[in-house]
Amino acid sequence: MREMGKKLGLLAWVWFMLCGFCVGRFVVEKNSLKVSSPSALNGVYECAIGNFGVPQYGGTMVGTVVYPKANHKACNDFDISFKSKPGGLPTFLLADRGDVDLKKIENCVGDPSAxxxxxxxxxxxxxxxxxxxxxxxxxxxxxxxxxxxxxxxxxxxxxxxxxxxxxxxxxxxxxxxSEDIETNECLHNNGGCWQDKAANVTACKDTFRGRVCECPVVQGVKFVGDGYTHCEATGALRCEINNGGCWKKTHDGATYSACADNSKDCKCPQGFKGDGINTCDDVDECKEKIACQCPECKCKNTWGSYECSCSGGLLYMQEHDTCISKDGKTEVSWSFIWIIILGLAAAGVGGYAIYKYRIRRYMDSEIRAIMAQYMPLDNQGEIPNHVSHGNV
Incomplete structure (x- = not known):
């Protein structure tokens, strides 16, 4: 209160030096007084009498600020009236409410850092x-x-x-x-929240007032759920943490997983069947007759896949699920190549014969046309070679 009085006294003295009369704008902020204009007095001043009553918190009031030349502390009645004129701006009267000894305040506060x-x-x-x-x-x-x-x-x-x-x-x-301030409820039964012990992920978050069960975000992977009984990893990196909660197994150097980054479900990979979470059992393609069904085929089941072979030195074609002869395949291939070669040769010979025939006919027609100009043929009339000049 004394410090407030000191600041108000300083504020009143500055305004008195400015001829005791100015126009200002105030903003009411709780128990402090903010002067936004004039710029020389811009600042926030702690004040116990800055409550104007009408504006809400953060509101503004514009009016005329007056610091009286006499009776600065407003202990006596003023000899003049400071009421605003009808239609004019309201008048704010400043008063210095007390003297403050700064040294006493410093002694009372002491050294806050000591x-x-x-x-x-x-x-x-x-x-x-x-x-x-x-x-x-x-x-x-x-x-x-x-x-x-x-x-x-x-x-x-x-x-x-x-x-x-x-x-x-x-x-x-x-x-x-910290341990000295509060008790960590997540240490006992995980606070009753969801937990994945294999991935060391929990939805329990300790707070000062207790604990909250919220699905966490771990290594950029967001878990969604109620936080109490269920939390599920989502997003493109969900398989990076505990394989997304899906089934995964390695056998004979081959690893299969039921987790896919572009899917939020756990689905057994091809060659397996199960729920995708706890189990994915190998499918026996040979027993279920899914592949290798040709008469000459031999089927052997493997973990997650199968192998097909042919008896009698035949070659297995997986695309058509059939067996073909290796030699037959060679003969057929060479026969097909010879057919193409012979076809191309025949086409070339035929084309050349047609070309020669058309050239010969063209040349014959040209020779006949030239000869017809000088030697009329039997089937053509004589072409006159002179011109009649009349009576000359």
């Missing part, structure tokens, strides 16, 4: 403690934190607990979760 007793507070406490006579009354210090009152001797743990209680769950700082 871990020592405050001499002023210590003297006041000693004065309030009785001397042991009958009827003595001892007044102990009282601290109110988060609307809770603490009496008697205060230690750091009690004060820290009171401060930690003011944070919302999962937002408290790490110091509030």
């Amino acid at each position: 871990d020592v007793d405050n001499p002023v507070l210590k003297a006041e406490q000693d004065a309030q403690i009785g001397k042991g006579t009958r009827g003595d009354v001892t007044i102990l210090p009282t601290l109110v934190i988060n609307n809770r009152q603490y009496r008697g001797k205060l230690d750091k743990v009690a004060v820290l607990k009171a401060i930690c209680a003011g944070f919302e769950e999962t937002t408290e700082p790490a110091i509030c979760l």
